[in-house]
Amino acid sequence: MIRNLLFDWGDTLMTVNYKVQLSRIYERTVIKMQYITEYGLPCLYSFIASIAFGIQFNIKLRHIVAAGAGGVVCQFVYMLIALNGASEALACFFGAVTISLYSEILARRLRVPVNMYLVIGIIPLVPGSYIYNTMIVLVNGDIDAFLRQFTDTMAIAGAIAMGVFAVSSVIRLLNLKNKRKSYTR
Amino acid sequence: MNSNDLLAVVTSIGSMLIEYGAEIYRVEETIYRIAESYGYSSGGKSVEVFAIPASLIITVDGGNGFPLTRTKRILSRGTNLDRVDKINNLSRFICAEKPEKNEILNNIEKIKQRHIYSYPVQVISYAVVGATFALFFGGNYRDALVAGVIAVFIRFVETLVAKIRPSIFFQCVLCSLMTASIAVIVSRLGFTDGFDKVIIGASMTMVPGVILTNCMRDFIAGDFLAGLYTLTEALIVAVGMAVGAAIGIAVFTKMF
Numbered sequence: 001m002i003r004n005l006l007f008d009w010g011d012t013l014m015t016v017n018y019k020v021q022l023s024r025i026y027e028r029t030v031i032k033m034q035y036i037t038e039y040g041l042p043c044l045y046s047f048i049a050s051i052a053f054g055i056q057f058n059i060k061l062r063h064i065v066a067a068g069a070g071g072v073v074c075q076f077v078y079m080l081i082a083l084n085g086a087s088e089a090l091a092c093f094f095g096a097v098t099i100s101l102y103s104e105i106l107a108r109r110l111r112v113p114v115n116m117y118l119v120i121g122i123i124p125l126v127p128g129s130y131i132y133n134t135m136i137v138l139v140n141g142d143i144d145a146f147l148r149q150f151t152d153t154m155a156i157a158g159a160i161a162m163g164v165f166a167v168s169s170v171i172r173l174l175n176l177k178n179k180r181k182s183y184t185r
Numbered sequence: 186m187n188s189n190d191l192l193a194v195v196t197s198i199g200s201m202l203i204e205y206g207a208e209i210y211r212v213e214e215t216i217y218r219i220a221e222s223y224g225y226s227s228g229g230k231s232v233e234v235f236a237i238p239a240s241l242i243i244t245v246d247g248g249n250g251f252p253l254t255r256t257k258r259i260l261s262r263g264t265n266l267d268r269v270d271k272i273n274n275l276s277r278f279i280c281a282e283k284p285e286k287n288e289i290l291n292n293i294e295k296i297k298q299r300h301i302y303s304y305p306v307q308v309i310s311y312a313v314v315g316a317t318f319a320l321f322f323g324g325n326y327r328d329a330l331v332a333g334v335i336a337v338f339i340r341f342v343e344t345l346v347a348k349i350r351p352s353i354f355f356q357c358v359l360c361s362l363m364t365a366s367i368a369v370i371v372s373r374l375g376f377t378d379g380f381d382k383v384i385i386g387a388s389m390t391m392v393p394g395v396i397l398t399n400c401m402r403d404f405i406a407g408d409f410l411a412g413l414y415t416l417t418e419a420l421i422v423a424v425g426m427a428v429g430a431a432i433g434i435a436v437f438t439k440m441f
Contacts, residue, residue, distance in 0.1 A: 045321040048313060049389075055302050055310035057206075057395060058265040113273060115208060116266045119398045126392055128385045129322050135427045136381070139435055161401050168405045 039079055046075045046124035054120050066106060067120035074099035075124050088127075088152070089159040095125050096163025104171045118164070127156045186223050188230075188247035190286040192255055195219055197293055199234070199241050200257045202272055206264040206395045210406035212236045215276045216243065222280040237411045238262060238418075261350070264395045271296045311340040311390050319386025327377045332386035335364050339390055353418065357425030358432075360391055365433025373441040384430055393422045 050071040054064030078095035082088055103117030130153040137145040186194075195216050202212045213234045220232035229248035236242070239259055246252040275292050278284070302310070315336025316329040324332070339360045346356050364387045368380040377383060396419045403412035 042321055045317045049317040049321065052310040052313035052317065053394065055306060056264070056314070056390075058267045058301050060267055060270075060301065111273075111277075112270050113207065113211065113266065115395065115398045115402060116270065118402075119266070119394045122398060123389075123392065123394050124321070126389070126394075128318065128389055128392075131423070131427070132381060132385045132388070132430075135431055136434070138427075139431045164398075164401045165405055168402065172405065 038083065039076065042079060042124075043072045043075050047072050050120045050123060053123050057116075057119060059116055059120070063110075063112060063116060064120065066110075067103065067117040070099055070102040070106070070117060071121040071124055073102060074121050078125065088130075089155040092125055092127070092156050093159040093163045096122065096160040097167055099125075100164045100167035104167060114168075122160065122164070125160055127153055130156060186283075186286060188225075188245040188253055191220065191223055191225065191232075192243060192245045192253050194286060194289050195232075195245070196241065196243055196255050196257055197290075198272060198276065199236065199243065200259060201293070201296070202269060203236065203238060203241060203259050204262050205268045205272070206262060206266060206399065207269045207272075208399050208402045208406065209236050209238065209408045209411035210403065211269075211273075212241070213408075215273070219276055219279050220245070222283055237408075238414050266395070267301055268296055268299060271299065308337055308340050311336040314390045315339075315387045317386075318389040319382050322382055322385045324382030324386060325378070328382040328386065331368065331371050331377055332383045335367050335383065335387040336390045338363060338367070339387060354421050354425045357391060357422050358429040361388060361426040361429025362433045363429075364388060365430040366437050369434060369437035370441060373437075380434070384434075388426055388430065391422070391426055393419050396422070 047068045050068035051064050054061075054067065059067075074095045077098045078091045081094055082091035099121035100118065103121055104114055107114040107117045130149065134146065134149040134153050137149055198219070199212050199216050202215060203209075213236055216234045217226075217232065220226065224230060225232045225245065225247075229246070231246045233244045233246075234242070241257040241259065242254065243256075244252050244254040272293075275289070275296065278292075279289060312333040316333035319329040319332035320326075342360050342363060343356065346359060365380075365384055368377075368383040368387070371377055371383070372380040396415050400412050400415035400419060403409075403415060
């Protein structure tokens with residue numbers, strides 16, 4: 001997406017005829033608006049949903065907003081990868097890595113439990129439509145489609161877990177190093 | 186502080202942490218740290234903790250040949266991450282200041298009284314979650330409206346059902362069945378185009394988010410038993426939601 005945008009603008013600016021230039025700028029603006037609805041709206045929805053979820057978990061409002069912002073970043077990374085042709089599981093993996101890094105760093109800075117940030121940011125990654133489709137094809141009795149959907153769902157869930165695992169394990173390793181005393185484990 | 190007082194303080198702090206949705210390694214580490222700050226890590230004195238999401242076992246050995254053990258069964262767990270944060274701060278305060286037992290118990294009582302959001306705000310937050318997730322998964326504004334209303338119903342049913350303390354599976358089946366039946370009926374009445382986005386959006390309010398993240402973090406920390414416990418719980422919630430929605434869709438699409 002970014003590469004396309006750069007090329008487009010470069011082309012536009014190199015054209016001498018200003019009418020063509022204007023019409024192209026108009027076209028590009030329309031395309032940019034499309035990017036905004038394609039990328040911006042899900043980010044907005046996930047932000048609002050994150051805030052509401054934080055209220056359910058009884059988290060203070062300033063932490064909810066910070067965590068929701070992390071969720072938006074994570075959602076953007078996820079969509080950048082998913083909408084440019086990579087598999088859903090890979091996109092979820094990098095989304096989970098992003099939110100995991102964000103929450104580990106920010107929560108340690110602010111000295112609050114890490115899962116307070118992680119739990120909010122990771123909610124938009126939950127593959128709700130995949131789980132639903134799995135259930136629907138099972139109700140319809142289509143076993144082949146069920147197995148395919150189930151494998152997809154499991155792959156996505158596993159990818160999210162792996163993303164969190166990867167970041168948290170590394171940070172835990174770094175953390176154990178500068179702990180002043182080791183406990184029983 | 187003698188070992189009896191320490192045991193009382195540490196047990197109530199640990200059980201509160203588990204009940205409010207903290208990870209197990211946080212519970213164990215908090216208890217070890219508090220005990221250590223009172224000198225229970227050397228000179229024949231020691232503390233042993235074993236915690237899983239269903240129970241807490243603590244042994245305090247005061248070095249006099251009579252170790253004390255207390256177990257605490259945890260029957261219901263909720264999610265109140267603000268209180269977890271406050272208990273975290275309290276344990277930091279205990280480690281730094283080493284206060285007396287009464288002061289700690291006063292602080293614990295204060296934390297138990299904390300409420301951030303009132304019940305109406307929570308109900309509204311359910312509606313917002315349902316509506317925005319219906320939009321997020323590609324529904325239109327009518328889908329969002331219906332999903333928001335259903336999410337409010339889910340909240341009411343959850344509070345009603347929680348009073349008779351059924352299994353979590355039953356609760357999920359009931360909520361999910363209600364969601365699916367209302368969504369199918371509304372779509373058959375012609376208000377929404379399909380029922381799938383409504384069901385997905387409204388069901389997202391039941392996603393066990395804290396349980397899932399705690400499960401992952403427990404596995405990372407090496408608490409495999411606790412991780413398995415929470416993983417099982419999350420799977421049972423997921424299966425319950427699927428069963429409820431499946432029954433609702435299968436029955437009500439045939440009926441209407």
